[in-house]
Amino acid sequence: MPEFDPDYDRRHGQPADFQQVESLVRAASRYLQPTDDLRPNALEAARRACRQQRTSRRLGGLAFLALLVAATGFPEVLFSSNRGLVALQSSELHRRAARSVVENGTEMNWALYEAYRDLRREHATRLRHAH
Amino acid sequence: MSQARDRSICEEKFSVPVQNSRQIEPERASLWLMDQSHTFAEQVTICVERLTESGVAALGGLFDLTSQRLVRYAATITRNQHDAEDAVQATLVLVAKSLRKICQAKQPWPYLLRMVRNEALLIARRKQRWTLSGNLADLSTHRLVDEVEMEETFRAVWSALRGLPTEQAEVVVLKIWETMTFAQIAEVLELSPDTVASRYRYAMKKLTQKLDPAKGLEPAEGKVPHA
Numbered sequence: 001m002p003e004f005d006p007d008y009d010r011r012h013g014q015p016a017d018f019q020q021v022e023s024l025v026r027a028a029s030r031y032l033q034p035t036d037d038l039r040p041n042a043l044e045a046a047r048r049a050c051r052q053q054r055t056s057r058r059l060g061g062l063a064f065l066a067l068l069v070a071a072t073g074f075p076e077v078l079f080s081s082n083r084g085l086v087a088l089q090s091s092e093l094h095r096r097a098a099r100s101v102v103e104n105g106t107e108m109n110w111a112l113y114e115a116y117r118d119l120r121r122e123h124a125t126r127l128r129h130a131h
Numbered sequence: 132m133s134q135a136r137d138r139s140i141c142e143e144k145f146s147v148p149v150q151n152s153r154q155i156e157p158e159r160a161s162l163w164l165m166d167q168s169h170t171f172a173e174q175v176t177i178c179v180e181r182l183t184e185s186g187v188a189a190l191g192g193l194f195d196l197t198s199q200r201l202v203r204y205a206a207t208i209t210r211n212q213h214d215a216e217d218a219v220q221a222t223l224v225l226v227a228k229s230l231r232k233i234c235q236a237k238q239p240w241p242y243l244l245r246m247v248r249n250e251a252l253l254i255a256r257r258k259q260r261w262t263l264s265g266n267l268a269d270l271s272t273h274r275l276v277d278e279v280e281m282e283e284t285f286r287a288v289w290s291a292l293r294g295l296p297t298e299q300a301e302v303v304v305l306k307i308w309e310t311m312t313f314a315q316i317a318e319v320l321e322l323s324p325d326t327v328a329s330r331y332r333y334a335m336k337k338l339t340q341k342l343d344p345a346k347g348l349e350p351a352e353g354k355v356p357h358a
Binding site: 018020021022024025026027028029030031032033034035038039041042043045046047049050053 | 187190191194195198199202203206212216219220223224226227228270271272281284285286288289292303307308335338339342
């Protein structure tokens with residue numbers, strides 16, 4: 001706010017010419033009064049707005065927290081429980097089948113079937129424990 | 132009965148004669164105490180400091196101190212008291228919602244005036260009432276017993292103010308009723324002091340023509356309400 005400059009107002013306001021009208025206007029300064037309803041209405045509206053703002057802030061905070069938990073926690077849970085699962089890949093099946101052929105002397109077709117069956121069973125067991 | 136007792140308590144406590152119980156009530160007596168030693172702008176600053184300490188609970192004090200001035204200023208923009216009160220209410224809601232802003236303002240009173248002005252302009256643009264400039268039927272008025280004979284003058288003043296363009300009327304209100312300098316008004320209205328001063332001069336010339344006692348006051352339209 002600029003400093004009070006009496007000279008500026010004196011120079012520009014022409015006080016001598018308007019003094020009479022100014023005093024008339026000044027006298028009417030308290031003529032208009034707020035209605036009796038304004039105080040309770042305005043204060044209630046202000047309090048209500050404050051309450052709403054607080055509630056929405058809290059809800060916003062909770063939502064953010066939930067989002068944060070979901071964003072950080074969910075993948076962790078997902079990956080930690082399924083960390084041991086190995087995808088059903090043909091290379092893995094062939095590796096297991098080959099080992100069975102060498103160690104047990106089983107036929108390749110039969111060894112492939114057994115490797116496939118065992119892998120499925122392992123996955124089923126791990127998933128059951130995870131959930 | 133209780134009002135009379137309250138009045139005597141107030142007079143005793145603050146050594147100030149109580150003229151009208153509606154004007155000053157015991158619960159608002161702290162504002163009185165401030166009256167004695169502070170300018171109005173300083174009183175508003177103190178009220179805002181209380182708001183910082185107590186939060187929305189202290190909003191009543193700010194309302195009691197500023198409502199009449201804010202409503203009359205807003206009424207010069209909206210040209211309707213109900214709209215002016217809506218503007219003041221909306222301003223208080225804004226203050227309550229963002230207490231930090233008003234608490235950080237260097238000059239809370241001009242800041243508050245600017246807030247009310249913005250709200251009043253919004254309402255005025257939205258409603259665009261086409262009222263006769265002299266019609267004062269919407270005004271809720273108050274005058275002391277010894278001011279009854281001045282009622283016509285007051286109404287003529289209000290009628291004349293409503294006859295002015297808004298940008299001139301608000302300068303007159305801020306200059307005469309809020310006793311602000313042109314520089315301070317320029318700050319509130321975001322104009323140059325020269326523009327404010329010239330608007331004031333134009334407005335005063337028009338008011339002089341309308342309120343010239345030699346010619347007789349122009350009568351205001353609408354019936355005179357009883358306070």
